Amino acid sequence: MLKIGITGGIGVGKTMVTRVFALLGVPVYDSDARAKWVMHHNEALRQELLSTYGPETFTETGELDRVYVASQVFNNPQKLAQLNSLVHPHVRNDFEAWAASHADKAYVLKEAALMYESEAWKQMDQIITVFAPLEIRIKRLLLRDTHRTEADIKAIIEKQLSEEEKISRAQHVVYNDDQQPLIPQVLKLHEQFLTANS
Structure with missing residues (x-):
């Protein structure tokens, strides 16, 4: 079984991407x-x-x-x-036990915002980074987290590893930029992971 990590900064839409994988029957671990x-x-x-x-x-x-x-x-x-x-x-141990319970699957996904900071990437076979431009992320977060200001959001983003760094360390990038359709990108990766493990 492949262990695929999925990461990206706040507001890039990791949850939306993992929902598509989940609809395809892929077990998703929400860190x-x-x-x-x-x-x-x-x-x-x-x-x-x-x-x-x-x-x-x-x-x-x-x-x-x-x-x-x-x-x-x-x-x-x-x-x-x-x-x-x-x-x-403790979360690493919890993930290993969870992954073992899905040993019959071709692959599982672990969603983690702090994939690199927590060193969770070391447990993964491959990493997907979800990317969205900063202005789109801020717009999404202002709609989603109505208690936060733009300054709050920028402060959180500044504390996270840069998107460039995440992309450079990942094997795959999903662009959630309101330009490229999301589902075809996920389907292509899904086929790749199934083929890699067949």
Whole structure:
């Protein structure tokens, strides 16, 4: 089974691309959603988070207080790196177990915004980068995340690895630029992955 990573900066439309793959019957691992699940359910990680960020890390009902954790790490690169160093190894293990449960498939997809920063790319056979021009990304995000300003969005984008770097490190690029139709690009990759593993 091939393990295909899919990445790209905020607002490029990774979720839209993975939905097309999912409609083709490809299992998709959403790293962001699974990281939240692991932070809630992995007891070893819960204890690490509590000892690092204090009792406020979880609410009285045992839910992760994401607002509190974000406030601790967002403008502190060292604390953010520390959080990632705690969470990412558990997510890597979770992905391996998940992938093993889909061993009957030709390939699986792992969607991760921080594919390179988390070193998740090392688990992958190939990487797809989804690309969209900056102005399109900002427009999409202003519509989607109505609580964010353009300055907020630009600050997030500046913290992420550049699109040029992501493209240079990927084997495949999907252009989600409102110019090139998305579905034919995904279908072509789907056929390539099936053929590579047949």
